[in-house]
Amino acid sequence: MTAPDSPTGGPPPRDLPPTSIWAVPGMLALAVVSFAGFAGYAALLPVAPLWAVHGGADSAGAGLVNFVLLGATVATQFAVPALIRRVGWTLTLTLALVLLGVPAVLHVLTDELGTILLLSAVRGVGFGILTVAASAAAVLLVDPARRGAAVGAYSLALAAPNVLLMPVGGWIAEAWGFWIVFVLSGVSLLGIPATVLLARHLPERATGDPQHPEVADAPAGAATYLAVLSPTLVLLAITLAGGALITFAPQMVSVAWLATAGLFVFGLVSTVLRWRVGALADRLGSGRLAWVFVLVAVAGLLAVAWLTQQEVGLDGLLPWLLGCALLGAAYGGLQTLTMVSAFEAAGPRRVGAASAVWNAGFDAGTGLGAVLVGTVAVQHGFGTGMAISAGLVLLTLPLALRARR
Template sequence: MIALAVVAFTGFSGYAALLPAAPLWVVREGTSDSAGAGAVNFVLLGATVATQFAVPWLIRRLGWGPVLAAGMVLLGLPSLLHGLTADLAPTLALSAVRGVGFGILTVAASAAAVLLVEPRRRGAAVGAYSLALSVPNVLLMPSGGWIGDTWGFWPVFLLGAVPLLGIPACFALSRHLPERSTQAPDLPSGTPAGRTTYLRLIPPSLILLTVTLAGGGIITFAPQLVAVPWLSAVGLFAFGLAATLTRWRIGAFSDRVGVDRLLWPFVILIVLGLSALAWVVRTPVGTAQVAAWVATCAVVGISYGALQSLTMLQAFAAAGPRRVGAASAVWNAGFDAGTGTGALLVGAVALGAGFGPAMALTAALCLLTLPWAIRSALRAR
């Protein structure tokens, strides 16, 4: 778990630093508008999703260590090249390469978290893994755009290369995992995941998709939602800290209470939080609105974090011990597809109608998943 924590911390540090900063880079130093800025993270996460379903196959062919290390190289090295140009086309190309690395990291690391422990402690393990990856989100995601605006973008690009420091931990982690396998140890080999497995994974994936769609919009456009740069950092810090704490603690709590019973309250909470946020950001947030801005970001962050862990645990339970790799790929694809689509959708709607209506749309999409969450709770009785 220590080696996994190092991999998660360094890998997600590179991801978190550039997630708000790279879109801002093409706006501040290039000639792009909000739609172009949204495309930066859309391409990043589109490449991530395109990669994720191949990761279990890559691990079977090459082994855990080489695959994880390759992911860290592809995620970290392109960050150093971002500073050479703020033109949109090369920025999109570098984002695509980073997306491949991030796709490898997300699927392999979350599968490893499950494979390192017995099923009854799965929630606690997912919570600990989530804490390690969320700390960079709390520290670097709020500050990436602010550092770029205040001190220049090169310090952010150097932070984006931190995944390269985690390569030794990739090989240390690989020694404790089933050799070239993404299923639970001591089980006979199963057939590849089929149609039934993927159908079971649809409900948690849809909930996750809408939640991360909202999160992607907030993370990408926080610097543009405020009138004063430091307010972006404060809002994202509140969002990230709330998400980190709930994502960490909800795992162990769900081991005792059950995952299915916990979904629907957090779906309702995120709908209410996003609705309030839509009202706050209908005009750029100023210092007079700092309390409302921070409070709404924190409320959204609570549900954002909790629903990540809960849907991950529900996905692994639905897939079964022989389909850990498939569950990890589908869950991470839902997470990153939602984040990338949120960046593109919120940017496109904001271009025509403003950020208030754009965030209201994300609240409506989250509300559509409430029947699935309620159905899970009723089934658990």
């Protein structure tokens, strides 16, 4: 309903923003789509490589499973804005959930490595579509003044299944059976009805703001990609470090449950920070906060590197958890801050392009972290690998400081 003109003849008063970001039309539907899609992704991420080993693959073959998944994800992401322009939001999001859910369930048919790699590639395409489309939808649902809060809410919906399901997937598979995880990963399909509800509140075939005075959703050029390069480099560095911890934590400690405890703290703290820092960015500006989290990340990585050199045992429990918590805080905070910065830099006409670049940076950083730290660790140990990660994160400090302006 349109507000009437004011008695003085001035412009009509602006509607006050809703008290909660969840009251924004379409936000709850986005949360359902994101939670369902990421639940299917997170449950299978640690289990698919184990399934390949169950079928006789060696460690190199098992490592290919998630490499293929993330490779297909990155290869897909830059095509998503064009896909939305062609078929619309409902079909795009539905396709993402189908490509995530159906191949997950099909794992039950065989543990042969070639088939698992094929299914991983298909799931990677679905995941690439979901990540770009869902993050773009988050900022298109709200006024730019609430962009940070929307990104935070979206981040909570996708991070929660990572915290709840990723640490226990392997345990469920080995204790109760792989088939349970495969069926559980099919939960992505349950989010399909919510795609219809979400699409009602989005531009029909665009990932740009249709209310912007210029042409909405014009194809992105080199200037757009250069504009979002700075926050993406900060993101790539922190996800490289986080990806290394997620991949190698079990090999950094002498007691197995310490890895689980550390990753749980890492995931919990990162989830809370991804959620809460968004509204703070709306009030203070995303650029004013990023440099703080860069320094927090360096502190956490150096703590983990120092502890890992000494092979963490029970006597190092509290320092280990503190190091994981510091890295988790930076990992979560910088994800939200760099996403908000990327959307701000790209502008309202380039939401889809900014989403594609940011998500590609996230997945590329995660994959590079495992490769880089793993390669260094072969000759010099994980402590050296994590120290190098700290140095790479520190190199992004000038970019984060420049963003304060």
